[in-house]
Amino acid sequence: MANQSSTPKIVTKKHIARLERERQQVRLIRTIAISGIVIVALLLVYGYLKLNVLSTREPVAEVNGVEITTKEWQERVRLERVNLYNQLSRYQFFQQSFGMDTTQQQQEIAMQLSLTETIGQQVLDQMVNEILIRQEAEKRGITVSDDEVENLLQEAYGFYPDGTPTPTLTPTEFALPTLNAEQALLYPPTSTPTEVLTSTPEPTSTPDTSATATATATIAPPTPTLVPEAATASPTPYTLEGYETRFQETITEFKSYGISEETLRKVYEIELIRNKLKDDMAKELSRTDTQVLLRHILVPNELAAQTIIDRLNRGEDFAKLAAQFSTDPGSKDAGGVYDWAPASNYVPEFRDASLTQEIGVVGQPVKTDFGYHIIQVIGREELSITDSQFEQKKQTTFDEWVTTARESADIQTFDIWKERVPTEPVLQ
Numbered sequence: 001m002a003n004q005s006s007t008p009k010i011v012t013k014k015h016i017a018r019l020e021r022e023r024q025q026v027r028l029i030r031t032i033a034i035s036g037i038v039i040v041a042l043l044l045v046y047g048y049l050k051l052n053v054l055s056t057r058e059p060v061a062e063v064n065g066v067e068i069t070t071k072e073w074q075e076r077v078r079l080e081r082v083n084l085y086n087q088l089s090r091y092q093f094f095q096q097s098f099g100m101d102t103t104q105q106q107q108e109i110a111m112q113l114s115l116t117e118t119i120g121q122q123v124l125d126q127m128v129n130e131i132l133i134r135q136e137a138e139k140r141g142i143t144v145s146d147d148e149v150e151n152l153l154q155e156a157y158g159f160y161p162d163g164t165p166t167p168t169l170t171p172t173e174f175a176l177p178t179l180n181a182e183q184a185l186l187y188p189p190t191s192t193p194t195e196v197l198t199s200t201p202e203p204t205s206t207p208d209t210s211a212t213a214t215a216t217a218t219i220a221p222p223t224p225t226l227v228p229e230a231a232t233a234s235p236t237p238y239t240l241e242g243y244e245t246r247f248q249e250t251i252t253e254f255k256s257y258g259i260s261e262e263t264l265r266k267v268y269e270i271e272l273i274r275n276k277l278k279d280d281m282a283k284e285l286s287r288t289d290t291q292v293l294l295r296h297i298l299v300p301n302e303l304a305a306q307t308i309i310d311r312l313n314r315g316e317d318f319a320k321l322a323a324q325f326s327t328d329p330g331s332k333d334a335g336g337v338y339d340w341a342p343a344s345n346y347v348p349e350f351r352d353a354s355l356t357q358e359i360g361v362v363g364q365p366v367k368t369d370f371g372y373h374i375i376q377v378i379g380r381e382e383l384s385i386t387d388s389q390f391e392q393k394k395q396t397t398f399d400e401w402v403t404t405a406r407e408s409a410d411i412q413t414f415d416i417w418k419e420r421v422p423t424e425p426v427l428q
Contacts, residue, residue, distance in 0.1 A: 055070055055420070056069065056070045056071035056074070057069055057070070057071065058070050058414075058416065059414060060073050060124060060413065060414055060416060060417035060420070061073075061124055061127070061128060061411065061412060061413045061414065061417070062410075062411070062412045063128050063131040063132065063409060063410070063411050064131070064132075064135060064409055064410050064411075065410070066131050066135075068124070068127050068128070068131070070416075070417070070420055072127070072263070073120075073123065073124060073127060073417065074258070074420065074422050075258060075259050075260060075263040076123045076126075076127060076263065076267075077119060077120055077123045077421060077422050078257050078258050078259050078422050078424065078425060079254075079259050079263065079264070079267070080119055080122070080123050081113065081119065081422070081424070081425060082254070082257060082259070082425060082427070084109055084112055084113055084119075085113070085425070085427040087109055088106055088109045088110065088113075091105045091106050091109070092106065116421045116422075116423050117418060117421055119421070120417060120418070120421035124413065124417060128406070128411055128413075129402055129406070130270045130274075132402065132405045132406065132409055133270065133273060133274055133277055133402075134270070134273060136277060136401075136405065137273050137276065137277050140277070140280055142273060142276045142277055142280060144269055144272045144273050144276070148272055149265055149268050149269050149272065152268050152271070152272060153247065153265070153268055154243060156268070157243055157246060157247060159240070159242075159243035161240065250264075251264070257424070257425040258422070258424070258425075277398075278394055278395070278398045279394075281394070281397055281398060281401065282390075282394045282397070285390075285393060285394065285397060287384055287385060287390060288382055288383060288384050288385060289342040289343070289344055289382070289383070289385045289389065289393060290342070290343045290344075290355060290380060290381070290382050291340050291341060291342050291343065291380070291381055291382075291383050291385075292338075292340070292341065292342075292343050292354040292355070292377060292379065292380045293337075293338070293339060293340045293377075293378045293379035293380075294337075294338050294354055294375055294376060294377045294378055294379075295318060295319075295322065295331070295335055295336040295337045295338065295375075295376050295378065296322075296326075296328070296331065296336050296338065296373045296374060296375045296376070297318075297321060297322045297325060297326045297328075297332075297336050297373070297374040298326050298327050298328040298332075298370060298371050298372070298373055299325055299326070299327060299371055299372050299374070300327065300371050300372070301371075301372060302365050302367070302372050304325070304372070305365035305372040305373075305374055306365060308321055308325060308374055309362060309364070309365070309374055312362050312374070313362070318335065318336060318362075318376060319335035319336065322335055322336030323335075327371060328370075340379070342385055342389055342392070342393065343355050343380075344392070344393050344396050345389075345392060345396075347368050347369070347370075349366055349367065349368045350366060350368055350373060350375070353366045353373070353375050353377075354375065354377055354380070355380070357375060357376075357377045358377070359377055359378070359379070359380065360376065360377070360378070361376070361377075362374060362375070362376045363375050363376070363377075
């Protein structure tokens, strides 16, 4: 029986072409698959970078060409939340340890923490002001060194390398105004000092109803004022090593909240710059101020104000109308009187009226955010002011400068910040 051999397979051009097409299809599918994987990976990487890197570099505001990045702003928002939680913790401690009723304060802070967009807006406004402050300080050649920042940090943590400063009492002399006979008739002798339309009112005297017809000034007894002396060699609460350990513990905790040490140091730095700028502006201020003694009636609308003015012009008693109609609880029962105080203590509209109205004449209604005021200026004198009044004057001047600087600055805010307000940390 003859051996049979297999017939060799004949590879045709058609077969070769089909195999080549199959190989190309496999390569194409592989290429598409790999490309898809690469694209997905790139999208994931871009999403991560967008969320954690690129978006944090996007500005939420720009002030005269200087950007406030999302990262900078978010860290400050977190720092503000930490500060609010610290305040809440203190009020809770006071209530638990000393039986103080701080329920209202705790509720107010809890409300603030829930209004995340409000916190974001407040921090953004503050950071805009800080850029304006830095720019003005630079124009004036005001700088702050790293050593100054470190010293302020040490003081904040109660560490004094050269000993704890010991406050001493130093007398401060200032002049008190008196009234002439005509003004004394307008001023009710039973009136008491009342609050003025600012957060820091400060009555300075009780008028002398026995004054002569000529306005004079009397010298008041020395008033003690706390003035820190140079640091003494008294012992410090803890060593440099102890301070550094405590500070690093704070930094570690802040980092867990997404707050860097750089951000914390910038907060202390801007505080120093702000104070130096305020002091520099104060060089142009006088240590005197126009002080005014006046009385007023506060009502909610202009019609009510005009009606009361008509009654005053017909001879009705100012003090009685104040007690009956004024909505200012601090002065209505004292005849509407605001005792002697610097005119600069008042809100602008009220201040301007107190400086320009004729003595003894009831002026036209003055509108402020509080309502409508019927004002009668009783006395007005240019007098020296106390240290605390001068500090108030410095602060008022500085605040007015900030308002003017914002109005003239090129400020742009970008609405993306509203979607990026941190809601953390949430502390227990």
